[in-house]
Amino acid sequence: MTGSPKGDAAGCRPVPLTVLSGPSGVGKGTVVAELSRRVPRLWVSVSVTTRAPRPGEIDGRTYRFVDDTEFARMVAAGEFLEYARYGEHWYGTPRRPVEERVAAGIPVLLEIDLQGARQVRAALPDAFAVFLAPPSWAELRRRLIGRGTEDDADVRARLKRAEVEMAAAGEFDAVVVNTSVEQACQELITLLRLDGCPHEQPGPPSAP
Ligand SMILES: Nc1ncnc2c1ncn2[C@@H]1O[C@H](COP(=O)(O)OP(=O)(O)OP(=O)(O)O)[C@@H](O)[C@H]1O
Numbered sequence: 001m002t003g004s005p006k007g008d009a010a011g012c013r014p015v016p017l018t019v020l021s022g023p024s025g026v027g028k029g030t031v032v033a034e035l036s037r038r039v040p041r042l043w044v045s046v047s048v049t050t051r052a053p054r055p056g057e058i059d060g061r062t063y064r065f066v067d068d069t070e071f072a073r074m075v076a077a078g079e080f081l082e083y084a085r086y087g088e089h090w091y092g093t094p095r096r097p098v099e100e101r102v103a104a105g106i107p108v109l110l111e112i113d114l115q116g117a118r119q120v121r122a123a124l125p126d127a128f129a130v131f132l133a134p135p136s137w138a139e140l141r142r143r144l145i146g147r148g149t150e151d152d153a154d155v156r157a158r159l160k161r162a163e164v165e166m167a168a169a170g171e172f173d174a175v176v177v178n179t180s181v182e183q184a185c186q187e188l189i190t191l192l193r194l195d196g197c198p199h200e201q202p203g204p205p206s207a208p
């Protein structure tokens with residue numbers, strides 16, 4: 001892990017808004033699922049996309065799946081905090097649910113691509129940006145191909161894009177290497193201060 005934990009150390013408050021990016025297949029969704037299981041109070045934004053659902057993906061949970069017309073309507077209505085084209089499809093983060101959670105003091109996490117991460121940081125400079133990196137290039141290929149959800153052309157396009165994304169890792173506040181899901185998840189919990197105040201020393205006993 002590189003980078004420092006962020007947050008209000010005095011109050012041990014978690015980071016209000018975190019962006020998690022990294023190349024396709026690095027394991028963002030897998031790590032975020034484990035993080036959500038371990039930290040139920042963390043709210044993970046549900047993105048809108050024009051791509052088709054993969055087997056097992058549930059509308060409204062994994063993504064909200066819409067057609068191009070609805071996506072364009074949402075863009076025109078200013079409903080996105082950020083949006084980007086990735087490959088053949090559009091992806092965007094609905095603005096209102098994020099703003100409502102942040103205002104209510106609920107820690108929010110956005111799992112989005114590099115373009116989206118840049119937009120969020122331009123709009124909200126206090127957002128904390130974490131780059132999830134693979135242990136090696138070969139392992140990234142193995143994970144992406146092993147997932148079996150994209151055809152060969154799409155895998156090639158995603159790996160090509162990954163070169164650009166990996167080169168941008170230095171723009172982020174912290175880099176977490178996803179060697180194991182458990183280790184990456186624990187590092188995120190520490191970085192985002194989702195663990196309360198485990199390192200705080202008890203003060204001296206008060207005088208009787
Ligand atoms: N630490 C890990 N060790 C081994 N395999 C992993 C690890 N993390 C994730 N994987 C596997 O790698 C594959 C890709 O993971 P995942 O779908 O979570 O990636 P992603 O970054 O969310 O991809 P995308 O951006 O395309 O949605 C999955 O098959 C997952 O089980």
Ligand SMILES: Nc1nc2c(ncn2[C@@H]2O[C@H](COP(=O)(O)O)[C@@H](O)[C@H]2O)c(=O)[nH]1
Pocket residue numbers: 022023024028047048051082083084086091092093111112113114115116117
């Ligand atoms: N800019 C945004 N990128 C997003 C959003 N939701 C997901 N993503 C990223 O898109 C790619 C491809 O996703 P996949 O599910 O088709 O594999 C990946 O990097 C996601 O993180 C979003 O709302 N905005």
